[in-house]
Amino acid sequence: MGSRFFLALFLVLLVLGNEVQGTQEDDPSSPALLDTMQESFFSYWSSARAAAEGLYQKTYLTSVDEKLRDMYSKSSAAMSTYAGIFTDQLLTLLKGE
Template identity: 70%
Template sequence: MGTRFLLALFLVLLVLGFAAALTHSPTAEVQGAQLPQQDEPSSPTLLTQMQESLSSYWDSAKEAARGLYEKTYLPTVDEKLRDMYSKSTAAVSTYAGIFTDQLLTLLKGD
């Protein structure tokens, strides 16, 4: 459920970003009869308000996650993770080499 939520949020942000890019793009204007330009209202549009709101929520979520990470950071766990990573990459590379040799022997034959 969390992955679906993040995907939906990403898609909403992507659509909002494209909509904002199209409204500010000079190529998005429709060519036609020249009408006298009207003064735009000084209040922000609904789209900009939503973008600012989502941006502020995103920033606060990043800060909360960063705070939680800093509170729970343990140097010993970090060392264990680095050690596990180095051992697992060594094992994977060894077994990948064995598999590659077996595959080449099988394909090449004697």
């Protein structure tokens, strides 16, 4: 799901960058397509980031924050345990008996 979202976002930004490039005149002093796309991407990114920060500040709940921290600590402890088991099994498989 995440990779599809980033692909769609990239395609939208690519189309918008081409639209911006298409509206400019063919002036040799005009910025390159990459520069234009970078500027438009950074402007979209900063506006999306500002909107996300605004939503986060509006909906900030301490109980949710505590639950997220607890969930992160439990999941990271479980992942480190399973990573250790996987590493041990892999080394046993490669080393042999």
